[in-house]
Each structure stands twice: as C-alpha cells, then as structure tokens.
Amino acid sequence: MIERLNHVAIATPDVAAAAALYRGALGATVSEPQDLPAHGVRVVFVTLANTKVELLEPLGDKSPIAAFLEKNPAGGLHHVCYEVSDIGAATARLVAEGARVLGDGTPRIGAHGKPVVFIHPKDIGGVLTELEEI
C-alpha cells in the first residue's frame, strides 16, 4: 500500500535559520520559505536525490505544529509522509486494522493540494504518519 516516502517533516522555531543550517553544514539544496496560511506553516523544502525534507515553522495562531514546539522548543522530527495510490482504500484498510485517522476520519486536501490523512501516532508506534494520494 505505501509506496514512496514523500517527505520527512522537521519542525523548527525558525525556518530561515534552519534553512541556513541545512545549506551550510549539510550542503543541501533548499528553497525559499513559503507561507501556507491555510495549513498554519511556513515551509522550506530541502531537495534530496530521492525525496525531500520539509522544514516547518508555525504560522498564525492555530498552527498544527505549535504544540510540538512547546514540547520540543529546539525543533525535531515531526512526521513522515508516504504516498499511496488510493487514499480511500488506504483509509479503509487502516480503519479495518484498528488504526485511527485524525480529524473526521476522511481525507482532506493537504499542503500539496492532494488528498491526505494523518494516522493517530498512538496507533502507529508513536510516529505521526501522513498518507498522501499521488
């Protein structure tokens, strides 16, 4: 069911500083920051040869990463996102296997404009896990 790793998301209190670090210390290719107000994040994309890392800074009052940064003020690994070909079938399989989907249990449009679900971390080994239909 899961196919490619779409991205690894890293939360940070300062995405510009994080981007400078990835560019400088790791020699990575990083994008300019982009604001995604509908998703409550400012994002920098780190392009790797086979996938990407997304550096996320909270944006606005209701950012979905604000609580994580309260617990982890320096930032840290936030979630992983796997690609699936059929988000409806993927969601049905998760539910059949006893895993809860966050929100109302149905796919919504994610930050890349495609349907996504997030699996409850408690049902998948403590890891916030996103599935995105590609």
Next chain:
Amino acid sequence: MIERLNHVAIATPDVAAAAALYRGALGATVSEPQDLPAHGVRVVFVTLANTKVELLEPLGDKSPIAAFLEKNPAGGLHHVCYEVSDIGAATARLVAEGARVLGDGTPRIGAHGKPVVFIHPKDIGGVLTELEEI
C-alpha cells in the same frame, strides 16, 4: 553534500509488533528481524520505492536507543540518515560550520558496514542526523 535519504529510523519497544503493524495497516514490505549486537539493535527493514525505514528495538545492555525509549516508551521517530560521497570531507565541513560530531569526532563503521558520523542534535535543529558514506 547530502545526496539521498538513506533511511528514516524509528525506535520501538517491540520490533516484531511494529513490523506486523507496518505490514498490516500500511501494507508495507518488511524484512525478518535481524540482530545487530555490535550496534545494540534488532532491526526490521521496511522497503519503500525510493528509500527505507528501519524499525529499531534495543538489543543488549548498552543499546544506543534505550534512553530514547525511556523518554518515549511507545516509540517514535529516532533519526534520519543522509548519504554523502566523502565522509571525511563531510565531517570537516560540519566542524567548520560549528556542528559537533558525536563520539570522538571521526567516522566509525555503521550498521550497514560503511563509514558514518552522527551530528549532535543540538547543532542540527533537534534532529539526530546520521551521514553515511556511499
């Protein structure tokens, strides 16, 4: 400098249970558990189309993931590993940029039999980051 994402490592108290979850709920291709006593872990590889996830359970008395699981008993995202073509040059660049390398500061042989370094999480945005020479 960093090229491919080699793997995402997830710590778990029970790698067999985690493997069953990845196979069942996520429909992933998972390996049999392998013991790596020299590295203090039992590992299951989750094969994705473009990279892999390593599910790690502590093995032995001095497992490098034991402290993480004390803080996160259900498991969670532990580290990411990027590939570099020259681990010596990569280490020199990190040090020049002010990032500390764990251990004695020189590459050692990692779990895949190749030279690796780990960057101190405090110097790279709270993320335990491994570089592996490929």
